Amino acid sequence: MSGEDDFVLALRVADAGLEARLLALLGGVPGLRLAEEGEAADAVLSDADARAGGPELTPREREVLELLTTGASNRAIGAALGISAHTAKFHVARLLDKLDATGRTDAVAHAARLGVVHL
Amino acid sequence: MSGEDDFVLALRVADAGLEARLLALLGGVPGLRLAEEGEAADAVLSDADARAGGPELTPREREVLELLTTGASNRAIGAALGISAHTAKFHVARLLDKLDATGRTDAVAHAARLGVVHL
DNA sequence: GCGCCTACTGCCCGGCCGGGCAGGGTGACG
């Protein structure tokens, strides 16, 4: 039956115009169909990562943020970067402020949503 | 010039076979081209969310996990769900165990990578 | 009826987190 071996693609796009454009581009591709609401998909097409949004981060802040996504403590971040835990904590505080986060868990989630980190 | 108004799509796919299949499907679509390494894209096509991976979570655990992604404390989770902070903490501990995470920040990152939550 | 699972609650403890405050050094720029 038609569709059985189709590649199922789910769209997760915030911009309605972008979504319409994608529907037009991908709607007629043989072997590919778009997933319905709630349907399991083979892959997801999202504009989240491409947003390249979020605040400007310094190189050190990026390094600290990457380590935050691994669940590292301030002490572990300090050890990984060869700095003191106090300094690591200072950078984490700067990140919380720039990402408008209430804590490191919130910071990681915000950063992922903004496309600042890829999980 | 050709390509100027193209929709630029970046692939972030772990499976090589899947990537090849996508290249075959999308390579010939007019108005669409695939981003080069490091190039900024309009959207990202990823199999991360579609993996539907990760452990089986109970309904309550899913609720707690959603609240974790907002950076909520155990006390806040308890308040939001109408249960005690101790119970919220119990569910968080179960999540850390199921997601093989060292802490709530790690749990949120793991869950996002596995497609258990969408950030 | 029993065992298992889920959901719930409490307490204790050591370590960690985050805000606030103090301070210093270096390099780039006008």
Next chain:
DNA sequence: CGTCACCCTGCCCGGCCGGGCAGTAGGCGC
């Protein structure tokens, strides 16, 4: 030369986290 941004370090404090331990109750399958 002064200023600014970035990076670094220390200390204090209250609150939070996570592991460990104890317990209860209800629903479901055998």
